[in-house]
Amino acid sequence: MHSRCPCNVFQKVAGIIIGKTDVKSFPDRKNIGMDRFTFGFTVKDSPDFFINVSAWGNDAYVNGLASSISIGDCVTIENPLVATKDLEKGDRFCPATPSHYRLLVTEAHSQVCLCADMDTIDRLLSLIHLPVKDSRDFYSLGDIVANGQKLDGSVINILAAVKSVGHFKQFTTSDGRRGQRLEVRLFDDSVSSFPLVCWDREAIQLMQPLIPRETVLFIADAKISFDSFRSGMVATVNSKSIITVNPDTREASLLFSYAKEVSESGALDQDDMPEDVPVESITDVYTVSQLIQKARENPEALFGITYSFISKLDLDSSVSKVIKTRCSKCKFLVTEDLNSCTNQLCPGKDQIVSATTGFDLLVDFTDHTGTLHACSLRSPVAEKALGCTVKEFISLTDGERTAMKWKFLLERCKIYVKIIPSPKMKSGIRGMILDCSLADAGEVNSLGLKHLQICTS
Structure with missing residues (x-):
């Protein structure tokens, strides 16, 4: 995978999925009364390069594909179409990538399947623990709290440990749409508890099995906002966010050691x-x-x-x-x-x-x-x-x-x-x-x- 591509079709791309969004549907303008379905995922094939992929099609194709792949899977994408990114439209809601292009997969032209080559899988697996941003480019929780409402609406990177994973909640909005929510509590050596909220099912599925006090997260492009109900700041995972679990970085290693030490000391058992x-x-x-x-x-x-x-x-x-x-x-x-x-x-x-x-x-x-x-x-x-x-x-x-x-x-x-x-x-x-x-x-x-x-x- 390269940052520039002179052609409009790749024959085959292999990478590890580092991010994935929920399936969404839109009215099909060409077929009145019908819906088109889409979801996106981000694949990485080297320490420095990763690219966004969008799948489009009917309900059965898109939902079937979405349910067959998950974050952490190594996949092979055959015959994807290549399009130039349009940051004024849909691409501004996708994770930032070093490439000027994005890949499109459709049922008629492309195929996405789990990678079967063990050498390729072995090469790709370690990439899941490399953050997509500079490992030193992050806010501590103390920085977020100290800046307060100055950061309201900002999109930033966060390095923090997981203190607790809350209860998965489902709800129905006033207009009949179904939704879900999960709150994860974070901590580091400056703040003992800070809320991270997930609304997308994919992010929730990534967070639910995490082991509190034994997991460190690098969250690229988390949205920070002021919560008037809590009278404090809160971070939210959005469609641009890429979450790296237990990053293979010096900064994460130091935080992991601190989390283990403070957990064993009993300090985290003090109730909020x-x-x-x-x-x-x-x-x-x-x-x-x-x-x-x-x-x-x-x-x-x-x-x-x-x-x-x-x-x-x-x-x-x-x-x-x-x-x-x-x-x-x-x-x-x-x-x-x-x-x-x-x-x-x-x-x-x-x-x-x-x-x-x-x-x-x-x-x-x-x-x-x-x-x-x-x-x-x-x-x-x-x-x-x-x-x-x-x-x-x-x-x-x-x-x-x-x-x-x-x-x-x-x-x-x-x-x-x-x-x-x-x-x-x-x-x-x-x-x-x-x-x-x-x-x-x-x-x-x-x-x-x-x-x-x-x-x-």
Whole structure:
């Protein structure tokens, strides 16, 4: 593949697909009442050269071809037509390429098939990890946040790690069109969480299987805009964007090492507080097994109420295991002799550390359906639940602490809980207790009747 082509037909082109758009349809001006279908993909055959390909035709041909190839596939394109790019029309919505041309494939003239030559495939596969832009030409997430609305509407390159992959959502617009949406949370060494939104099905399919905290992305030509609902900046994947997963570059390697280090340190497990909701607004009641199943099905935060027994509450452990000190800014564990927080993502990492000391427990709660292990119970929720301040707890005898423990282990509690994904946990999820009190017997009885009605209906 070359940057200039003197002919209007290639006999054969082999390359790896590095980008692909959704199928779209348009009214056929030559055949009134009929639609023409199209989709595009971008193929690369060397480190420096890649070209856009457009497929046009009827519903069966275009959708059949689109479903047969994916990003990362090595393909052979036979007899494509060659056209000069028109940046004033459709080509301005396609990825920028070094070629002055684009390829067209139609059912009558061309054929696209998966490459069968192993030598060619071996040569092409490594190209999928080479960004289409200069590996040093990108904005950090901190740069985007710092520039704020100055970048509104800009198209830029981003290098960032994947923090979480959200829940795939489908919707129907007011005019009857179907759509889909996926939000991916990014992070780097300057920002702990930044939203990347995907609207196209092809981009969503690329993003869904990514492993959080173990994946780095180079996103060429992402659109940046100000989201008034969030009061912050958001990146969007569009038809011009090319996403390189785990780029083979020095910059990506450094970020991957940082992501691994900060993930293992536990810094990323500190929850994003904006997701929290008022306890009084939580009304959905679940058994423990329902909580676990629903949380695994939905990678976003789940809030609910469960009437369960606390089955592990180590109040009679050493005080240092019950009472801990955390950074006031990021909630990262710190020791009293440190002058600054060791969390590299802490907004106050260069300042004298401001710390708070409080209850910091991992508890299990259990009902007849199962147990949710290692849920966080921290101050001030713990102080309210236990009816005891940190200072008062420290002054208790061992016997008094044990008596406090058994007050909860022997009684059913009403527990408000928040559950989020946590790759570090064996279960894949982590619970946080937002409120806990001894359950009212009347509530428990009515809940039992309600469950009985559901089971027998």
